Amino acid sequence: MRVDLAENEPNGTVVALGDQDATALAGVRLVDVQPSGVGRWRLVPVVNRVGAVRVGHLDVVVHPKASFASVLFMLGFARDPGFVPHEVSGSEADDLWSAVGETLARLADRALRRGVLQGYVTREESLAVLRGRMRVADQIATRPGMLLPLEVTFDEYEADIAENKILRAALHRASLVPRLPGGIRARLMHLAGRLDGVSPLVPGAPLPAWSPSRANQRYQPALRLAELVLRAIGLSTSAGGAPVAAFVVDMAVVFEDFVTTALRESLAVLSPLGQTKGQYRSWLDQNSLVRIKPDVVHMVRGAPWLVFDAKYKLGYQDGGYPTADVYQVHAYCTALGLGRGYLVYAGSRAHGAAPVVHRVRNTEIDVVQWPLDVAVVPAMLIRQISELATAALRGSL
Template identity: 45%
Template sequence: MTGPDLTVPETGPGIVRELTGDQVAALLAVPDLVRLTPAPGGRWRLRGNQKAGTVRLRTPSGAAVLLRLRPKLPVRDLLFLLSYAPGDPWRPDPVTAAESDELLPAVASLLARTARRTLDAGVLHGYRTVEEDLPLVRGRIRTADQLRRVGLPLPVAVRYDDHTPDIAENRVLLTALRLAARLPDVPAGTRRSLRHLCDHLTGVRPLRAGAPLPRWTPSRLNARYGPVLRLAELVLSARSVQPDGGAPATADGFVLDLPEVFERFLTVALGEVLARRGIRCAGQEAHHRLDEARLVRLRPDLVLYRAGRPVSVVDAKYVLLARPAPSTGHLGQLLGYCTALGLPHGHLVYASGVQEGPTHHIIRRTGITVTAHTLGLARPPAELLAAVADLADRITATASGPVSAPASGS
């Protein structure tokens, strides 16, 4: 049984629709996806909540609600933020006109095209350690296991290295291809391409549902897999939603948290520029130096270190800076970070703003300055990266050194 198809823009007044109690229950079960409020005439208003993607929600009666969350950024610009990696010349292909307004079809098509280029050059093989019982000796005998056996000497407990395609890189890729082929809104032609690509990975085991992604180490041997694995991990990590009062649950869809996308891009792109200047960027570290008892935990988006000492702190805000000054909440948050780290200067970086250029805010009785910057995301990649470099220049100019020097991550 199917329910309504709801397309909710990220910004603006949202949409007003008639919904049954069953459908409202499905939307309220995952409260972070949209903001749901009553509207006149017994209807409901749905507004965006900084999410993008497509998800099919199940109602208590077993019906389905298809929810499309449309980002304010053009899909091509959002794909660039998602795919950016330091020192990597690869850039996502342009999206087609049919995909330009919908994120999920664009991501699925990009995954199929990138996987095809990768696998056309051959399936990556690697060595995997196998332990099993065989009727003959292969590799090394597992002596301790073999000596514990009573009776016949066969089978033999052995351990050997197998040259196989069943390695972490291919398991991640296969699982993402299979998942993308099942997602709602993926065009039929893209589904066929994704399933055909799965056939290239014979002998590879998909990951169990809900299992953590296996680790793989970038190297010269798997370098050509880098772009497609970033896309595969994106598809797999965006498959969960957070039900009210419960743990993350696998959803039939693809949902991005846009503040996380902005924060990751800023961390990677800004860190790449600052690394060339001898400054290391650490993201989401926990610090406990705000109060004497060290009971208050702070987790800044980005702490900058030079020679092991914190020299600045940056917080990413995926909101519009609509006034000349940041909100008191944002200023207070940066003030806490600077106080805990012993820093005289901190930075707020907004995804957009009504005015160009940074604004400086000296906090009375503290000697701490908070600078607010805007980084417009709807611009060509080269211009956006140039703006990040300018931002790095402004931050570096204030990173003269801390008043005190707490240890990294303390």
């Protein structure tokens, strides 16, 4: 059985569900699971949470304002601005599991097309012959007075490197998620098979570190998504033994992180002499007792020049937004000595909303309510951020 819900849907829906499966579903925190009679439960989306969960034979999908492809893009871009729009599949069906699996398979196939990447791996072993360099301290500590075997350290050129470990683990995990079309699952398993011999990652351990370089350039798009898959997709079992698969994200965090990173990238091009800071820390009062922390502040010559605050909220029916957000940005402008601040909201342009300037009475301060349409394709998301950065710089002159 499949249940489809809209993001932040207030009433949810009622389903028949066993107690153990209900407990497992509640633990994922995609939906609130509320009793609604014997063996029946009301599922209400947790505020700003989107994604998909499968518990036993029940699939629950909470659809975001944006497409799942755009959500994947915002997640990837916030972590690494090198994650470009065309790297994310725009699945027609907009099914989360299919979008993840199809995109990872496509990027991994491109990464492995010229063969499996190899690199130098440092090994520490006990050998009968000297190879590399001897670890004298270890030799004395473990084999005092013995000549053989030797404790040595050497570099081996092989495929068992961080990049391949991450990619193999992500392909394997993505192949296990529910509701994947058979063709996509087969592609993922085939690609994972090409990395046989690469060491599996230790469950629960931090992902191995890798650094972008010319050598791994063809791997980088696949690695960005692979890391996202490993961090976001959870596979487990319920207390009753039912399989549980989950991909759940907090859209408020995703949106704010994406806006911060995208503004930083745009302003670096448009205002190269400036510096853009996320989660900028300052004080509201002269005694430095009341902390403020705007999402984005652009600095010029060491002084605040622009201030932005990102809010993933729905507007009211009359087209307005919570007034507390306007108060907040007004306070930021006052404390930072700025004449204009920007409230960046999600999901409004699709309904015809346009930027609105609010002049605060008896002041020279403008608060600009700037809606972004998150329902558009990823390339348009970046274009909208560029438009915002351009308008903000012009308004600050």
